[in-house]
Amino acid sequence: MAAATAAEHADVEAVVDGDTRFSHAALHDAACTFAAALVASGVDPGDRVAVWAGNSVEWVIAALGLWQAGAVVVPINTRFKGAEAADILSRSRARVLVTVTDFLGTDYVAMLRGSGADLPALETVVVARGPVPDGAESWDRFIDRGSPDTLAEVERRGAARGPEDPSDILFTSGTTGRPKGVMNSANTKLAGLRGLLSCFDFGPDDVWGVVAPMSHNAGWLYTALPALATGATHSYFGKDEWAPLAPGLKTIEDAIEIRRRVLLAFELAERQVVEKGWHPPLNFVVVGGGPTGVDLAGPISDIAQLYMRHDFRHIDPAKSRVILLDGAPRVLAPYPPDLSAKAEESLKRLGVEV
Helix, strand or coil: CHHHHHHHCCCCEEEEECCEEEEHHHHHHHHHHHHHHHHHCCCCCCCEEEEECCCCHHHHHHHHHHHHCCCEEEECCCCCCHHHHHHHHHHHCCCEEEEECCECCECHHHHHHHCCCCCCCCCEEEEEECCCCCCCEEHHHHHCCCCHHHHHHHHHHHHHCCCCCEEEEEECCCCCCCCCEEEEEHHHHHHHHHHHHHHCCCCCCCCCCCCCCCCCCCCHHHHHHHHHHHCCCCCCCCCHHHCCCCCCCCCHHHHHHHHHHHHHHHHHHHHHHHHHCCCCCCEEEEECCCHHHHHHHHHHHHHHHHHCCCCCCCCCHHHCEEEEECCCCCCCCCCCHHHHHHHHHHHHHCCEEC
């Protein structure tokens, strides 16, 4: 899939993660480089490679790369503690773990080691982001393991991969007991992907915001993979200069940045009134009336109208405007008209201008 999309949409932007941008061709090359490093590390077809990290371009590269190497991805929930992650690593017999040490202030390597679990199958821990502790390997150093010979082996394995080969082991959240793992094949993944794409008309000019964790099907199978399969990506419609002023919403880090900007807007307005006696209008514009835009506009209005209206001495947050824009005739256009109407009615009750 990745190779086909790279061939058809080579120069189209595939992934945007902060300041990092990959075209489909560059993403495919990066995935093959990661796969070559896995082969050089002794990872064989069918071996398990776990990913315990928040949504990021490294997550995408690792998943696509390990598939190219014939391995099976084992996503680990970012909410899991060290003992829970160790249990999944032990039962899946993962040989490689791709993780981070700085996700929202959490060091997953330290949590894992703190569990005291014995993981004899785990041979390599790759730190995609954050400080690299002793005994682990940085992302850059790991991918340097590859060679022309291992890259050739990756091409051979990719060509030999069949639809019934295992692709991933997804574990439940564990809220009702010990997490249970379910093995999926490439065929089941593609069936789900085809089913989703058959319901919508998506293409290279469309944008997918990956908000749900990619450790869950909602983030990986139903959001990230369709975007990669169709060539869709985050876009400013040829107005890339908008990017610093209009952040996208694809990751937890993006959500935190948007929250920071919203709260800072009120703080700056309060300060400007004190210093100059006035402040510019507080207008928050959300572009896109799909599920993400609708879910974002409502909470922003709630913050202004309810939660912060008594927190300032010189400004009235309730007088700010939240405007939701979309080129479609109604919000949530893919949904039935009655549900769209109810959503719009709810937004207007919250003070959102649609």
